[in-house]
Structures are given as structure tokens and as C-alpha cells.
Amino acid sequence: MSEWWTYRPEDFLLFSPRVYWRMFELHNEALWPLHLITLAAGAAILVLALWRPHGHGLWIALILAALWGFVGWSFLWDRYAAINWAIAYVSPAFWLQAVLLAVVGAGGGVAFDRRDITAWLGLALAVLAIVAYPLLPSLFGRPWTTAEVFGIAPDPTAIVTLGFLLIARGGLVLLLLPIPLLWLLLSGLTLHIMGDTQAWLPFAVAGVSFILVVLRRLLR
């Protein structure tokens, strides 16, 4: 692109806020009652992380992998890309994250068994993303039909994943961090350009998660 420095972030926003939030409404309407299953999956991985039965790492990783693959296909590829052609290039990143989670999980490279302060913060983050994220519309003055639900919409899926990565132990955990972090930055930027006050949320989660990971490494 020529004279790229003359472009502002808002020049890349192809849709209006109304269209953006209507997209969630339509997506929720199309997939209901699948939300109940993805929320149950969220509850299941929380129980697995707390209970830590044998093989829990594999199951948590596989469930997250399945949801990343699903969100990448159903939300990004099949819906969001219709109003934002750039998202067609982002969907493969979700599928890559799914593959990474599955490979790391199947290879026994991850265990969700940390119990330090950052791990508890991670767990709290995951719980909030599963339970509280769908309630955000009422906080930000939107109809509840625009709710973003874990396993259905990308932001809560990325936040829950980051929460679990803060609980996780294993040499390959760092490999799983960049895609959720980058997605939250992209989502926050989109909301910010739309002038949506919710923009601070994905930015804050990405920032806090990154700081916690760095602090843990420094304090090791």
C-alpha cells in the first residue's frame, strides 16, 4: 500500500458498530442452544483444572483446541469475514492455535496444575470470561442478544485460554500465548476505532496476562 503512513486506523474499519453488534446477534440466534454446550465445556475444563485427574492436561487442551477450531470456522470464517475481508486471513491463526493446543496436549507437554498467585489470577480470569462475559451487554447498554459467549465468540474464548495458560506448566506453553494475545489486541483495536467503551477490556486482559507471564519468568 502506497503512502501507508497517511492511513489512520479508522480507515481500515469497513463496517459500522451497528453491523458489528448485529453480527453477534445473528450468530447467537443461528447457533442457539449450542451456547449451553460450550458453557458446559467451560465448566468442565474449570473442574478438570481444579480437580486435576490423570490426563486432565490432554482433555483441557483438546476441548480448547476444538473450540478454537470451531470459533475460527463458524464466527471468523463463516460470519465476520463477510464484513471484513481481512478476517479471512485471521481465521487460519485460530486453526493454527487449535492445532498447537491439540499437539501440545496430546504430546503431554502441558499440565494445568500451577497453584501460585498468577495461576489463581488466571483461574479467576477464566471463570469471569465464562460467567461474566455474556453479561457485558447490559453493562455497555446493548441488547443481551449481542452477548459474547465462551466457545461461540472469539474474545471470551481467547480470554479463557489465556487464563488457563496462566495455570499451565510445560515447555511449550509459551507457544500457545501469541495468538490469543494478538487476537485480543486486534479486537480491542476494532472496538476502540468504533468508539466502543468495551475496548479497554480486551486490551486490559491482554496486557495483564502478558505482564503476569513476564513476571513469572522474571521471578523464577
Next chain:
Amino acid sequence: MRNRIITRRAFVKAGATCAAVLALPVVAPAAEHAPLMRTIPSSGEPICAIGLGTWITFNVGDDPILRHECADVIAAFLEAGGRMIDSSPMYGSSQPVTGYGLEKLGRPETLFSADKVWTSSAAGGPAQIEQSRRLWGVPRFDLVQVHNLVAWEAHLETLFAMKAEGQIRYVGITTSEGRRHDLFEQIMRRHPLDFVQFTYNILDREAEERMLPLAAERGMAVIVNRPFRQGALTRRLEGETVPDWAAEIGAATWAQFILKFILSHPAVTVAIPATTSVNHVRENVAAAVGPLPNDSQRERMAAYVRDL
């Protein structure tokens, strides 16, 4: 010979424009309320001075309710006497949404379809134009423009060849928000373009210096994009009252105030405001009805908005 054919076709189209949108269940604008027509210099074809942009506003994806609203906007636009709808493959789902609206309205014959080629692949131009044409559902585009001068040399070659073969009627180039004006002018000087499209409004007046005079000198039609600075200008003026003296030029709203300023430049052919509102599209086309400001009024208008 080609020019004679175009002229005859243009005559037929122009006659139909303000008489009625025959294929539509709509009412023609009364003659005294017919919008201003401008002439495309390269063919002599008349065209309504207010067009319809689709950037952001028509990118509604598969949303059935919003698609229906866009179709209503197209219907109101054509009913008011408008003709040119402008889109681009860069605008997300705007092309299929435009196609949906046109299909719903029975493929109105008065439509002037303006689209763009936007790919860095020189070889990919024809395939992209064909894909765009299918999305619109038109037999051929009236105008195809090189979007933001992307791979402009190769695409212009393609477009002039398509025009020679009768696959499109007019060729143009576009830019926006003052980008690459030097190169834009060079292309205008070297190539026999039918249309040029760039940003011009009551606050962004750089085009008055060279682009608009050059277009007039070269006999090129001018499409003005971002007349409201993508809505920022009208939002900024929302809380302000339109001055009483705006009645002298028939401007009842800020949108009409701004559009009348643009249309009063003699080199401007069509301004293409975008909207999702039926009321706004009617208001926009109505800006092309009645008197336009003279030079002193134009300066007064610009100073007034600048000082707010």
C-alpha cells in the same frame, strides 16, 4: 461510431431518469423538483449530480434486516432521481448487498453502475471485475475505476481494452483524502480518462487548486467522495443551527448545505454521499434541487463552517 451509440443510449437513459424508474414501483420526482443533472464530458450523457456511495453503509454482510434497509435506500435514491451507485471489492459485502437491492427492485434501467478494480495483481484485474459484475447482477458496468491507483498501469490497460470492446462504458481512477495527488495528476494528463474520483468538501478544498481545474481542462467527469468526511462533518455540525441565510440557496439542513457547496463547483459532476437512511438519501438528492451558491456565497459558507 462508438460515441454516437453511447450518446443515443445516454439520451434514452437520461430521458428515463427523471421521467420514472420504470421497472420500479416508485413515483417519479415532479419536474420542478427534479435534481440537477450534470454532463459526462466524454460522452455528453447527463447524470444526476447526487450519487450513492456504499463505503461502510452497505457492508452489512448477510444480515437480512440490514440488507432490506439498504434495498430501501436504493429504492428511495432511484425514486428521487439518482442514478450513480458506487462500490468497490474493497468494501466488504457492499457489492452483494447492492446486487441484492437491485434484484429486489427489478434491475432498474436507470442505474449507473460504478465500481472499481482493487488488486495488486495485474493479471487478476479482469477476474475481479467479472466477480464484481456477478455480485451486482448487472450485464456490464457503466464505469470501472482503478481504486486508489493500485497497480494502475496494468489495470488502466485492461479497462481501456474493455471499453474498446464494449464491456464497460467509462474508465476512471480514484483516490481519497488527498493521497497521491501528484501521481493522480500525472495520470490525468497522460490518459484519456472519462472519470476521476477524489475527496472534496467544504473543509477539504485542496482539489480546487489543481485537480478540479485539470479535470475541467481535460474533459473528465469528477466524482466527489467523502463529502461529509465519512460522517464526521455532519456529526460535528449536529448541535449547530444552519444559518438563516442558507435559505437563499435552498439548504434546509447541514447535509444539503455541504452538498450544495460541493455541487456549486462547476467541475464537479457527481457527489456520492453514503447513508443507511431513506430520509437522508432523499435529503441528499434534494440538495441537487433548487439554486446553488455563487462564488461569494461559497466563500461565506466555507468560512462559516470553518469558524464553528
